Amino acid sequence: xxxxxxxxxxxxxxxxxxxxxxxxxxxxxxxxxxxxxxxxxxxxxxxxxxxxxxxxxxxxxxxxxxxxxxxxxxxxxxxxxxxxxxxxxxxxxxxxxxxxxxxxxxxxxxxxxxxxxxxxxxxxxxxxxxxxxxxxxxxxxxxxxxxxxxxxxxxxxxxxxxxxxxxxxxxxxxxxxxxxxxxxxxxxxxxxxxxxxxxxxxxxxxxxxxxxxxxxxxxxxxxxxxxxxxxxxxxxxxxxxxxxxxxxxxxxxxxxxxxxxxxxxxxxxxxxxxxxxxxxxxxxxxxxxxxxxxxxxxxxxxxxxxxxxxxxxxxxxxxxxxxxxxxxxxxxxxxxxxxxxxxxxxxxxxxxxxxxxxxxxxxxxxxxxxxxxxxxxxxxxxxxxxxxxxx
Amino acid sequence: xxxxxxxxxxxxxxxxxxxxxxxxxxxxxxxxxxxxxxxxxxxxxxxxxxxxxxxxxxxxxxxxxxxxxxxxxxxxxxxxxxxxxxxxxxxxxxxxxxxxxxxxxx
Amino acid sequence: xxxxxxxxxxxxxxxxxxxxxxxxxxxxxxxxxxxxxxxxxxxxxxxxxxxxxxxxxxxxxxxxxxxxxxxxxxxxxxxxxxxxxxxxxxxxxxxxxxxxxxxxxxxxxxxxxxxxxxxxxxxxxxxxxxxxxxxxxxxxxxxxxxxxxxxxxxxxxxxxxxxxx
Numbered sequence: 001x002x003x004x005x006x007x008x009x010x011x012x013x014x015x016x017x018x019x020x021x022x023x024x025x026x027x028x029x030x031x032x033x034x035x036x037x038x039x040x041x042x043x044x045x046x047x048x049x050x051x052x053x054x055x056x057x058x059x060x061x062x063x064x065x066x067x068x069x070x071x072x073x074x075x076x077x078x079x080x081x082x083x084x085x086x087x088x089x090x091x092x093x094x095x096x097x098x099x100x101x102x103x104x105x106x107x108x109x110x111x112x113x114x115x116x117x118x119x120x121x122x123x124x125x126x127x128x129x130x131x132x133x134x135x136x137x138x139x140x141x142x143x144x145x146x147x148x149x150x151x152x153x154x155x156x157x158x159x160x161x162x163x164x165x166x167x168x169x170x171x172x173x174x175x176x177x178x179x180x181x182x183x184x185x186x187x188x189x190x191x192x193x194x195x196x197x198x199x200x201x202x203x204x205x206x207x208x209x210x211x212x213x214x215x216x217x218x219x220x221x222x223x224x225x226x227x228x229x230x231x232x233x234x235x236x237x238x239x240x241x242x243x244x245x246x247x248x249x250x251x252x253x254x255x256x257x258x259x260x261x262x263x264x265x266x267x268x269x270x271x272x273x274x275x276x277x278x279x280x281x282x283x284x285x286x287x288x289x290x291x292x293x294x295x296x297x298x299x300x301x302x303x304x305x306x307x308x309x310x311x312x313x314x315x316x317x318x319x320x321x322x323x324x325x326x327x328x329x330x331x332x333x334x335x336x337x338x339x340x341x342x343x344x345x346x347x348x349x350x351x352x353x354x355x356x357x358x359x360x361x362x363x364x365x366x367x368x369x370x371x372x373x374x375x376x377x378x379x380x381x382x383x384x385x386x387x388x389x390x391x
Numbered sequence: 392x393x394x395x396x397x398x399x400x401x402x403x404x405x406x407x408x409x410x411x412x413x414x415x416x417x418x419x420x421x422x423x424x425x426x427x428x429x430x431x432x433x434x435x436x437x438x439x440x441x442x443x444x445x446x447x448x449x450x451x452x453x454x455x456x457x458x459x460x461x462x463x464x465x466x467x468x469x470x471x472x473x474x475x476x477x478x479x480x481x482x483x484x485x486x487x488x489x490x491x492x493x494x495x496x497x
Numbered sequence: 498x499x500x501x502x503x504x505x506x507x508x509x510x511x512x513x514x515x516x517x518x519x520x521x522x523x524x525x526x527x528x529x530x531x532x533x534x535x536x537x538x539x540x541x542x543x544x545x546x547x548x549x550x551x552x553x554x555x556x557x558x559x560x561x562x563x564x565x566x567x568x569x570x571x572x573x574x575x576x577x578x579x580x581x582x583x584x585x586x587x588x589x590x591x592x593x594x595x596x597x598x599x600x601x602x603x604x605x606x607x608x609x610x611x612x613x614x615x616x617x618x619x620x621x622x623x624x625x626x627x628x629x630x631x632x633x634x635x636x637x638x639x640x641x642x643x644x645x646x647x648x649x650x651x652x653x654x655x656x657x658x659x660x661x662x
Contacts, residue, residue: 023501023502095528095529097529097532098529101532105535128551129551129624129625129626130552130554130555133552133556136559137558137559137563140558140559140562140563140564141558141563144535144562144570147567147570147571148532148570151574159574163574166567170567392500392501392503392504393504393508394616395614396614397507398507398548400605400606401511403602403606403609404515405514405515405518405537405541406601407599407602408515408518408519408521408522408598409518409522410594411522411594411595411597412521414586414590414593414597415522415585415586415590415594416522416584416585417582417583417585417586418578418584420569420576421521421522421527421530421584423569423572424521424530424531424534425522427565428521428534428537431537431538431541434557435541435544435545438544438545438553441621442549442550442621442622443616443620443621444614444616445616445617446617446621451629451631451632451636452628453550453625453629453632454632456550456552456553456625457632457633459545459550459553460553461640463556463560463561464560464647464648465644466561466565467560467564467648467651468647468648468650468651468652470568470569471652471655472654474569474571474572474655474659475654475655475657475659476658477572478572478575478576478658479659481575482661486578487578488578490586
């Protein structure tokens with residue numbers, strides 16, 4: 001079962017070699033792989049939309065979609081059909097070329113990221129030597145599409161939303177890149193397949209202090225990069241009337257929607273690859289584990305959306321530059337220490353797990369003590385005022 | 392099939408197109424974009440020479456690509472500064488047409 | 498077979514880069530120029546991939562298409578022109594520029610075609626990232642540190658120049 005893709009590849013290649021020249025056979029098999037990955041992405045996005053609506057509904061003490069199909073499973077299909085049947089509206093004074101191209105500039109890089117993800121030891125569309133850099137580079141491109149979309153709509157609120165989105169996305173790119181560097185340092189390679197291979201003994205999240213910190217900063221920056229709550233100020237319905245995609249309706253809006261969910265899944269998948277060992281797991285085949293891990297991380301994102309309030313614009317930027325950036329820089333130094341002491345190779349992973357839980361528990365306890373002390377300090381003037389009012 | 396000369400001609404073409412743009416456009420931002428094109432033409436030349444010429448004995452194998460990286464870095468700094476200057480000038484004169492920013496002309 | 502594909506890919510991306518370049522210098526509206534520049538820069542990244550410079554290609558997309566393009570777009574949006582002025586210089590200047598560019602192109606292409614290039618036996622196709630990193634910290638450490646200084650100065654300078662004082 002674990003060799004499914006290798007055997008499929010060999011069988012197909014053998015079949016095609018009989019009828020076509022070598023180069024053409026290889027090209028056709030690669031194209032088939034790309035088609036499989038894109039089909040998978042489409043399926044996953046539809047399931048993501050359903051899962052998000054159901055989970056958010058339960059968090060908000062309601063049921064969520066339950067009319068279309070069993071448990072509302074066909075809701076995504078119904079939404080897609082509705083969006084497809086809408087009128088194609090382009091604002092009268094909008095620059096038509098830019099208006100049409102902007103959703104594509106947002107969507108295409110998001111889909112291109114899936115080409116380097118290692119679904120299994122034998123199931124990567126393109127095993128690039130610079131896989132991590134490729135993913136990070138593609139993550140910077142949707143910003144351009146968003147800014148162009150806001151500008152092309154010929155609408156003050158769209159432009160404002162787009163500018164705020166650009167400032168947010170650019171600010172969170174720096175911690176995102178720096179958060180990935182400790183992983184690259186520990187693995188010794190930029191190739192995503194190589195990084196998963198390097199985790200065969202211990203997942204990188206188990207690296208003492210460095211692992212959880214890098215994972216947290218990457219996840220937070222990733223959530224900010226895909227414009228999800230609590231960082232969804234640029235597109236929040238209650239804020240600036242849906243911001244940069246306000247003038248987009250029908251299929252064009254569907255492209256933005258698709259891009260956002262594909263982006264969210266790709267961030268989860270990259271986090272699963274970098275920190276949770278990609279395809280490594282017991283019993284089940286590698287690709288099942290990979291999709292499971294990525295999906296669980298996506299559910300963490302949904303959980304964050306349902307529970308955390310939205311960050312205000314200045315809080316957003318201050319958090320990126322004053323909190324995340326110093327943390328990632330410190331993390332890089334710590335990662336160098338961990339690499340030099342060869343902790344991941346020498347210490348067995350259950351011991352690393354215990355150490356990490358201990359460190360995290362200690363930090364959580366310390367933070368709760370600080371919080372309680374701050375509460376007590378804030379309550380003193382109130383107590384004094386109450387006593388003064390009584391006497 | 393496709394050899395060094397093809398890449399060098401591409402680099403030269405990009406450089407000359409950028410040169411024309413830098414000389415013939417009025418908007419300062421467009422002039423900057425043309426300059427970026429010129430830098431890209433030069434970078435393509437560096438990368439192509441790095442691939443096709445014999446290995447150097449006394450420096451890194453990838454000296455050409457290192458040059459490209461440094462050019463990209465300096466181009467980023469230069470674009471930032473140039474655009475800051477353009478924005479500052481716009482605030483003062485409400486225009487970015489290069490032939491209207493001529494206070495220093497004698 | 499791979500030779501044919503590589504050659505075909507080169508022609509496709511070279512054409513895209515040239516179309517992008519021509520679009521930058523001839524589009525009427527500055528945002529269209531920016532779009533064409535995006536096309537040109539991405540095509541140049543693809544050319545780097547064809548030249549086995551994978552690290553440089555990723556950096557090109559990350560910095561040029563990702564960051565510098567955003568800077569340019571912001572500058573375009575912060576400097577809207579009040580009156581619709583002609584985007585091109587006077588006809589005489591355009592002709593002169595065209596002549597200069599064409600002459601330079603002729604000179605460069607002539608030089609490229611005439612020179613007996615000392616080609617290596619096989620083109621350099623080795624993994625680049627680690628070697629580039631090593632070189633940056635040994636042979637090229639001085640330019641590396643200077644480049645970071647240049648970026649710092651650029652950062653502070655741009656901040657100072659663009660402030661609303």
